[in-house]
Amino acid sequence: MSEKENQVGAAELEFETLNEQEHHSHEHHHHHHKHRSKVKPVMYTVMAFFLSLVLFLLSGCMVLYFSIFSKDYMINTMKSIGYSDMVRSELQVRLEDLVSAGGFDKGFAEKFAAGYDVQKAVEEYITSFYSGESTLIDTTGFKQDLYLAINEYIREKGITVSDSAQSSIAYFVNEAADIYVDQISITFFSTIANYIYKSRTILNITTAVLAVIALVIIAVIYLTNEYKHRRSKYLFYATAGGFLAVLALPCIFFMTNKLKNINLNTRSLYNLFVNYFNGMFSQFYIWAGVLFIISVIVFLLYRRHYLHATA
Numbered sequence: 001m002s003e004k005e006n007q008v009g010a011a012e013l014e015f016e017t018l019n020e021q022e023h024h025s026h027e028h029h030h031h032h033h034k035h036r037s038k039v040k041p042v043m044y045t046v047m048a049f050f051l052s053l054v055l056f057l058l059s060g061c062m063v064l065y066f067s068i069f070s071k072d073y074m075i076n077t078m079k080s081i082g083y084s085d086m087v088r089s090e091l092q093v094r095l096e097d098l099v100s101a102g103g104f105d106k107g108f109a110e111k112f113a114a115g116y117d118v119q120k121a122v123e124e125y126i127t128s129f130y131s132g133e134s135t136l137i138d139t140t141g142f143k144q145d146l147y148l149a150i151n152e153y154i155r156e157k158g159i160t161v162s163d164s165a166q167s168s169i170a171y172f173v174n175e176a177a178d179i180y181v182d183q184i185s186i187t188f189f190s191t192i193a194n195y196i197y198k199s200r201t202i203l204n205i206t207t208a209v210l211a212v213i214a215l216v217i218i219a220v221i222y223l224t225n226e227y228k229h230r231r232s233k234y235l236f237y238a239t240a241g242g243f244l245a246v247l248a249l250p251c252i253f254f255m256t257n258k259l260k261n262i263n264l265n266t267r268s269l270y271n272l273f274v275n276y277f278n279g280m281f282s283q284f285y286i287w288a289g290v291l292f293i294i295s296v297i298v299f300l301l302y303r304r305h306y307l308h309a310t311a
Helices: 005-067 071-081 085-103 106-115 118-132 140-157 163-184 186-224 228-256 267-310
Strands: none
Touching: 005 186, 005 267, 071 085, 071 118, 071 267, 085 106, 085 118, 085 163, 085 228, 085 267, 118 163, 118 186, 140 163, 140 186, 186 228, 228 267
């Protein structure tokens, strides 16, 4: 074999080696690209899931803020069901039993209960535990008004009050004050009042942290996706998932209807309890509606960008 033929053979061998290396490099690049194309959708779907969870928790925080942590919500619920009138009626019935035993006319209890400002007493009680003050009900004003009513009753009837009668009146007033405390106090709220006051800061911090996490996930989905329709697609997954989760909670609550079996001492307390929690869970529908509107807008953006990308 001549030197020229050897050179040609070597050149051909080098060319084949380069082609083979280029082929392997192309295959490796294709395989790597294919691997990335499979991983990214999974990664964005997981982020969309976490975003939907964060939106669900944010909705829960908003419901808590506007219900359990809101004094106005409690007072408005009381007004909507006529809570003060029910309490006054129940107070009158219990005082009638007491005045009958104390020798007063039955009309005395009716007149006193009708003139007493139960609404003010209830609102002062609610304000006290939302401001972190004592949840013990102050009976000073009630006792003073009752003593005044008794003195007026004695003067109208022309009754002479002996020392023993004075002690009986004092006993009657104390018993009436116990009834008053029992009627005005809200058992389940008195129990959690201090927790509500102390947890307000925790709720604010939790809400802020969740909002930041939501914004970070949205930013990652938006900034790391080259195509607009893909950004919108994963944000739609997140908002739609959040909507379904928020919607499911009140639906389950109302379908199970556990509140009807609750056992409370008075009709007023039962009605307050049921309406309070029904109203609270109904607020989830509002936030579900907000997420639904956002998800529809995001879906329309996705459809628009997708059609533009495939045109």
